[in-house]
Amino acid sequence: MANVLTNLANDIMIAADQVGREAVGFIPSVTINSGSEEAAQGDTVRSFVTPAATVNTSATPSMTIPEGDDQTVTTKTMALDQIASVRIPWTGEDIKHVNNGSGFETVYGDQIKQAMKGITNSIESHIATIAYQGASRAVGTAGTTPFSSNHDTVAEARQIIFDNGIPVDDNRLSLILNSNAGTNLRNLAVLQKANESGNDSLLRQGTLLDLQGAMVKESGQVVSHTKGTGASYIVNDASSAIGDTTIATDTGSGTILAGDIVTFNADTTNKYVVNTALSGGSFVIGDTGLRQAAVDNEAITVGNSFAANVMLHQSGVELAMRPLAKPAGGDAAVDVMTVEDPFSGLVYQISFYKGYNKAMIDITVLYKAKVWNSDAISLLIG
Numbered sequence: 001m002a003n004v005l006t007n008l009a010n011d012i013m014i015a016a017d018q019v020g021r022e023a024v025g026f027i028p029s030v031t032i033n034s035g036s037e038e039a040a041q042g043d044t045v046r047s048f049v050t051p052a053a054t055v056n057t058s059a060t061p062s063m064t065i066p067e068g069d070d071q072t073v074t075t076k077t078m079a080l081d082q083i084a085s086v087r088i089p090w091t092g093e094d095i096k097h098v099n100n101g102s103g104f105e106t107v108y109g110d111q112i113k114q115a116m117k118g119i120t121n122s123i124e125s126h127i128a129t130i131a132y133q134g135a136s137r138a139v140g141t142a143g144t145t146p147f148s149s150n151h152d153t154v155a156e157a158r159q160i161i162f163d164n165g166i167p168v169d170d171n172r173l174s175l176i177l178n179s180n181a182g183t184n185l186r187n188l189a190v191l192q193k194a195n196e197s198g199n200d201s202l203l204r205q206g207t208l209l210d211l212q213g214a215m216v217k218e219s220g221q222v223v224s225h226t227k228g229t230g231a232s233y234i235v236n237d238a239s240s241a242i243g244d245t246t247i248a249t250d251t252g253s254g255t256i257l258a259g260d261i262v263t264f265n266a267d268t269t270n271k272y273v274v275n276t277a278l279s280g281g282s283f284v285i286g287d288t289g290l291r292q293a294a295v296d297n298e299a300i301t302v303g304n305s306f307a308a309n310v311m312l313h314q315s316g317v318e319l320a321m322r323p324l325a326k327p328a329g330g331d332a333a334v335d336v337m338t339v340e341d342p343f344s345g346l347v348y349q350i351s352f353y354k355g356y357n358k359a360m361i362d363i364t365v366l367y368k369a370k371v372w373n374s375d376a377i378s379l380l381i382g
Contacts (some may be wrong), residue, residue, distance in 0.1 A: 136369030229254030316376025
């Protein structure tokens with residue numbers, strides 16, 4: 001029995017390939033930190049953050065070499081605390097029954113496919129949520145699906161990331177849309193015309209073309225955000241400055257949630273994304289903070305509910321994945337196999353366990369995604 005998964009490897013690989021063709025947009029758009037080393041739930045993953053450089057404006061001749069400009073390199077951390085697991089039990093009688101019909105290999109292969117699909121969708125949904133709640137600013141109209149007549153908002157979403165100082169021309173920029181936005185984009189006549197779009201991939205195969213330097217993808221897990229109930233809040237800060245991310249408030253009532261979009265009475269152009277919900281009289285917006293200083297007692301407006309289509313640079317979000325730690329000497333698994341989804345890049349560990357007249361196939365992944373740079377993410381809402 002020690003080679004049971006090796007004997008069934010063909011079914012497992014086919015399942016992984018079929019899952020790889022599902023609509024996932026967020027997973028292949030982020031930095032994936034995966035490895036074969038085991039980890040425990042709650043283990044910490046670290047990333048470093050370098051500060052902005054000090055630019056000197058003079059170079060005075062001297063026989064003494066000038067001192068360098070000190071920099072403090074800080075770290076950010078995230079805990080691997082998310083688990084996705086599917087367990088598939090089989091008895092000898094079960095196998096006999098299905099072999100009288102479709103056959104064990106057929107049913108088993110479909111079960112593995114469904115397990116990988118479910119895990120992939122869970123991770124895709126997790127990234128979609130943390131990405132939109134960790135964005136900097138937004139473009140578009142809440143409640144109105146974009147691309148009804150043109151694709152201008154793609155350039156506007158790109159501009160946010162460009163203005164934030166993130167590279168947009170290094171082939172690491174992605175735009176992830178829900179199916180409604182994707183359909184509107186496909187319906188644009190200018191993109192269907194091969195002589196204007198450059199090829200007939202969209203017209204013939206429905207393949208979304210890259211736009212404005214962004215790889216356009218679709219996902220079934222784009223979040224529909226429900227706004228908080230916050231109303232009548234005003235700024236409580238007489239010394240607000242450009243770049244501020246913590247917004248102090250007073251008066252008002254109700255909630256301002258992570259993912260809400262807020263504007264200020266004197267600055268309705270910029271739609272700021274709330275990264276940390278209102279608590280203790282303040283909330284936090286994404287980097288690079290306020291584009292225009294807010295005025296004390298200035299009215300704050302919470303925008304309407306929206307679909308959170310996301311534009312992001314790969315450096316903005318990291319997904320860490322590890323196999324779940326086993327005890328010294330291993331556990332009761334008699335065979336273990338590692339399989340990679342060729343499309344999403346996810347790595348699954350599949351274990352086979354034997355019991356009393358029963359066996360179980362276990363697929364478990366330990367993961368967590370985090371936004372390291374909110375200035376690398378913008379929203380194209382609909």
